[in-house]
Amino acid sequence: MMNRREFIKQSGLASSLYFVPQFLKACEKFNADTENYRKLVVIQLSGGNDGLNTVIPFRNDIYYKRRPGIAIPKETVLKATDELGFHGSLAPLKQLYDQGYLSIINGVGYPNPNRSHFRSSDIWHTASDSKEYLDSGWLGRYINAFGEKPYAGIELDDSLSLIMKGDGINGVAVRNPQTLYRNTRKPYFDAVLKNKSDAHLNEHNLGYLYKTMIEAKSSAKYIYETSKTFQSALTYPDGPFAAQLKTTAQFINSGLGTKVYYVSMGGFDTHSGQNAKQSKLLGIYADAIKVFIKDLDQNGSFKDTLVLTFSEFGRRVKQNAGQGTDHGTANNIFLMGKNLREPGFYNNLPNLSDLDNNGDLRHTVDFREVYATILDKWLQTDDRTILRKDFGKLHFI
Amino acid sequence: MNKRNIQHLYSRAGFGILPHELGSRENWSRDKVVEHLFAVTRNVTPLRIDLSEIINLEVPEGEKRGRTFIKKGRDLLKDYNRAWIDRLMDPSSGIHEKMILFWANVFVAKDKNIIHTQQYNNTLRKYALGDFREFVKAVSKAPTMMKYLNTNRNVKKSPNENFARELLELFTLGVGNYTEKDIKEAARAFTGWSFKEGSFHLNQRRHDSGKKEFLGKSGNFDGDDIIDIILDQRQCARFICSKIYRYFVNPDIDEERLEELTHIFYGDYDIGKLMQYLFKTDWFYNSKNIGVKIKSPIELLAGINRVVPLQFKKENQIVFIQKMMGQHLLHPPNVAGWKGDRYWIDTNTLMFRLNLPAMLLNNAILELVEKGGFKDSFAEFYDDKKKKGRTLDVHKSWDIFERNYGHLGFQEFVDTLIPASVETKALEGLLKKEDKKTDCIRLMSLPEYQLC
Numbered sequence: 001m002m003n004r005r006e007f008i009k010q011s012g013l014a015s016s017l018y019f020v021p022q023f024l025k026a027c028e029k030f031n032a033d034t035e036n037y038r039k040l041v042v043i044q045l046s047g048g049n050d051g052l053n054t055v056i057p058f059r060n061d062i063y064y065k066r067r068p069g070i071a072i073p074k075e076t077v078l079k080a081t082d083e084l085g086f087h088g089s090l091a092p093l094k095q096l097y098d099q100g101y102l103s104i105i106n107g108v109g110y111p112n113p114n115r116s117h118f119r120s121s122d123i124w125h126t127a128s129d130s131k132e133y134l135d136s137g138w139l140g141r142y143i144n145a146f147g148e149k150p151y152a153g154i155e156l157d158d159s160l161s162l163i164m165k166g167d168g169i170n171g172v173a174v175r176n177p178q179t180l181y182r183n184t185r186k187p188y189f190d191a192v193l194k195n196k197s198d199a200h201l202n203e204h205n206l207g208y209l210y211k212t213m214i215e216a217k218s219s220a221k222y223i224y225e226t227s228k229t230f231q232s233a234l235t236y237p238d239g240p241f242a243a244q245l246k247t248t249a250q251f252i253n254s255g256l257g258t259k260v261y262y263v264s265m266g267g268f269d270t271h272s273g274q275n276a277k278q279s280k281l282l283g284i285y286a287d288a289i290k291v292f293i294k295d296l297d298q299n300g301s302f303k304d305t306l307v308l309t310f311s312e313f314g315r316r317v318k319q320n321a322g323q324g325t326d327h328g329t330a331n332n333i334f335l336m337g338k339n340l341r342e343p344g345f346y347n348n349l350p351n352l353s354d355l356d357n358n359g360d361l362r363h364t365v366d367f368r369e370v371y372a373t374i375l376d377k378w379l380q381t382d383d384r385t386i387l388r389k390d391f392g393k394l395h396f397i
Numbered sequence: 398m399n400k401r402n403i404q405h406l407y408s409r410a411g412f413g414i415l416p417h418e419l420g421s422r423e424n425w426s427r428d429k430v431v432e433h434l435f436a437v438t439r440n441v442t443p444l445r446i447d448l449s450e451i452i453n454l455e456v457p458e459g460e461k462r463g464r465t466f467i468k469k470g471r472d473l474l475k476d477y478n479r480a481w482i483d484r485l486m487d488p489s490s491g492i493h494e495k496m497i498l499f500w501a502n503v504f505v506a507k508d509k510n511i512i513h514t515q516q517y518n519n520t521l522r523k524y525a526l527g528d529f530r531e532f533v534k535a536v537s538k539a540p541t542m543m544k545y546l547n548t549n550r551n552v553k554k555s556p557n558e559n560f561a562r563e564l565l566e567l568f569t570l571g572v573g574n575y576t577e578k579d580i581k582e583a584a585r586a587f588t589g590w591s592f593k594e595g596s597f598h599l600n601q602r603r604h605d606s607g608k609k610e611f612l613g614k615s616g617n618f619d620g621d622d623i624i625d626i627i628l629d630q631r632q633c634a635r636f637i638c639s640k641i642y643r644y645f646v647n648p649d650i651d652e653e654r655l656e657e658l659t660h661i662f663y664g665d666y667d668i669g670k671l672m673q674y675l676f677k678t679d680w681f682y683n684s685k686n687i688g689v690k691i692k693s694p695i696e697l698l699a700g701i702n703r704v705v706p707l708q709f710k711k712e713n714q715i716v717f718i719q720k721m722m723g724q725h726l727l728h729p730p731n732v733a734g735w736k737g738d739r740y741w742i743d744t745n746t747l748m749f750r751l752n753l754p755a756m757l758l759n760n761a762i763l764e765l766v767e768k769g770g771f772k773d774s775f776a777e778f779y780d781d782k783k784k785k786g787r788t789l790d791v792h793k794s795w796d797i798f799e800r801n802y803g804h805l806g807f808q809e810f811v812d813t814l815i816p817a818s819v820e821t822k823a824l825e826g827l828l829k830k831e832d833k834k835t836d837c838i839r840l841m842s843l844p845e846y847q848l849c
Binding site: 119 | 562648691720721723730731733736738739740743744745747748749751752763764765766767768769770772773774775778779825827839842843847848
């Protein structure tokens with residue numbers, strides 16, 4: 001396991017960066033080492049994606065019996081194994097699957113599942129138990145422990161989610177690097193910072209505000225100036241989700257010193273008229289992913305990037321009266337990368353005939369085992385420091 | 398009482414003080430100032446909006462009642478959020494409104510039902526400076542709380558511990574001051590608790606009237622008995638006082654002072670008395686307690702509004718501001734509430750907060766979009782319309798600002814706006830000294846203005 005010193009060396013976040021007076025100067029150059037370290041991109045399908053209609057058990061009678069109005073017909077399924085196949089909108093994922101760049105883990109969840117979007121999303125973001133309330137996210141704590149600069153973690157948005165909040169140091173939200181830069185680049189703020197004495201930076205909360213302000217400014221400048229050195233040669237689909245991924249690829253391909261990224265895509269709360277909605281959404285997701293992966297691969301970054309897709313919960317096995325599904329529990333997750341140890345289906349689908357009292361799937365893999373594995377084997381850090389508990393490791397990577 | 402102390406009092410017990418009010422209190426004793434502060438907010442006015450639309454809901458043919466109710470309710474919830482903000486921004490709001498914000502973050506609950514939400518908010522209003530014992534009991538019986546923590550699903554046959562756990566952990570004693578067994582026993586006492594038409598209702602058949610053992614006592618306790626036993630613990634007074642201390646005095650607790658407050662509060666649990674005591678102590682005005690607290694987003698907004706009265710023309714923009722700064726009233730993140738102080742601040746929220754005065758008062762554009770919601774469709778989640786650079790549509794009463802601040806000398810003006818002392822050197826070249834409006838915006842854009 002790597003210690004912090006080695007991490008810093010490897011990541012190019014030289015410790016001279018941390019002393020505030022030199023900070024502005026130090027941030028202007030970036031270290032070429034950052035190009036080759038490992039990155040993680042986390043994508044949330046927000047609203048609760050229906051996993052059973054995403055990866056379809058097309059031989060399962062219970063599946064068809066419980067979902068007479070919305071089950072995906074066998075003939076449209078993109079069959080991957082004798083039992084499971086992809087939704088028709090996911091052809092690009094099927095292709096990644098065929099290339100060995102995709103792992104699917106089924107039945108990922110946690111004990112005592114919560115079916116509220118807010119709460120379950122918080123649980124996934126903070127890596128907490130069902131009844132535990134944490135104020136920081138697992139990516140935020142990672143930045144805290146090993147990255148130390150806000151831009152070590154970037155959320156592709158204008159405000160920061162819990163997943164990127166650390167204890168003391170947080171990630172930074174950037175939807176558009178230029179906008180972020182412009183908002184910090186006011187002459188008045190420059191003048192304010194210029195007038196600051198070092199004494200001010202030592203004061204309790206006031207110092208914290210000034211330090212955060214200085215970091216905001218230098219991070220914004222660094223992100224903007226670094227990322228503009230790369231322009232993608234590929235055409236992404238139209239639309240905001242593809243734009244988020246395009247910006248992410250631009251950040252990664254420009255060699256930005258960011259280790260973890262978070263993107264969320266909305267619209268998956270399909271209580272009614274599910275099939276048309278979900279089909280469109282999965283198409284938007286997969287089409288953007290296709291170009292994103294290609295963009296990384298063409299620029300030699302895919303080998304250093306792992307992409308995790310999750311949703312705050314899956315949906316109920318039995319459809320509802322509105323041709324949709326209600327909030328459920330365990331779900332499948334996707335992992336994309338060039339270094340997968342077990343590409344394809346990592347495990348079987350949970351048993352559809354052994355549901356909990358609500359008629360929901362019982363989880364077979366704790367999501368924190370997935371996190372622990374990523375932290376330990378991919379990001380090579382001490383997962384127990386970040387997750388605050390010891391979780392078993394999987395062997396997908 | 399000197400100016401600095403009066404200002405400190407009014408920034409903690411309210412949302413600021415106007416120069417002429419400040420001047421008029423200078424010759425008063427501390428006791429008089431504090432008593433006046435409480436006297437003006439003695440009358441509790443409930444916060445109500447017109448709910449007839451939903452009470453007399455007519456359901457269009459073919460639509461389900463539930464869905465129409467939720468849809469209408471969502472709009473009215475937004476109206477209620479606005480009404481609350483308006484109340485906070487009212488120049489007469491003071492210690493009472495501040496206490497309500499405090500309690501809303503202690504007895505945290507969230508509800509989609511606007512009728513119950515309004516009822517709950519008015520429960521907070523009723524007891525905010527009253528009897529804590531009655532307060533806990535009233536909150537525990539409110540439909541919003543019963544739904545939020547599943548008390549209404551807590552039945553003898555299969556007790557639900559959610560409410561009992563949070564009551565002990567977050568509302569009264571704090572972690573480590575009870576056992577898992579205590580939670581189980583307390584949960585039994587709250588079985589059968591429910592509501593009918595907005596009022597508390599005890600379902601006898603679902604209530605476990607058997608003997609319970611709780612915090613060393615045993616008897617056929619019901620929920621109210623449990624609350625009484627909790628309040629017998631000195632720890633309960635201490636726990637609430639620690640929250641009061643962090644919120645009103647200093648984020649870092651001074652154990653000796655906390656003990657002093659606990660001594661006052663324990664026993665009769667009179668919130669008004671406790672707060673008056675606190676504001677009359679010498680140590681509350683100790684310089685280590687002045688200007689050290691990071692304003693909550695709502696305090697920041699209400700404070701700016703106190704100086705230059707604002708009127709929002711678009712409801713959505715009020716929501717936008719709250720969301721971008723991470724404090725959307727009626728939408729707490731979880732039962733533990735907002736953590737406060739440094740937790741308000743990250744790179745993005747700080748830049749937003751520093752830019753807020755220019756956005757509100759100088760039509761500055763910040764091309765930012767608030768997050769989409771879980772229930773939004775794809776199009777709503779990313780709403781393109783919101784992306785276009787937009788100015789906040791706000792009416793600013795600069796005339797009132799002129800009237801209140803126009804006559805002040807430069808240093809006096811600075812001191813009035815910024816309670817934390819600013820180094821004069823730090824202001825060199827930053828202010829114009831002739832143009833008070835511009836200086837006002839600039840002072841409010843200083844990191845120092847984030848503190849109170």
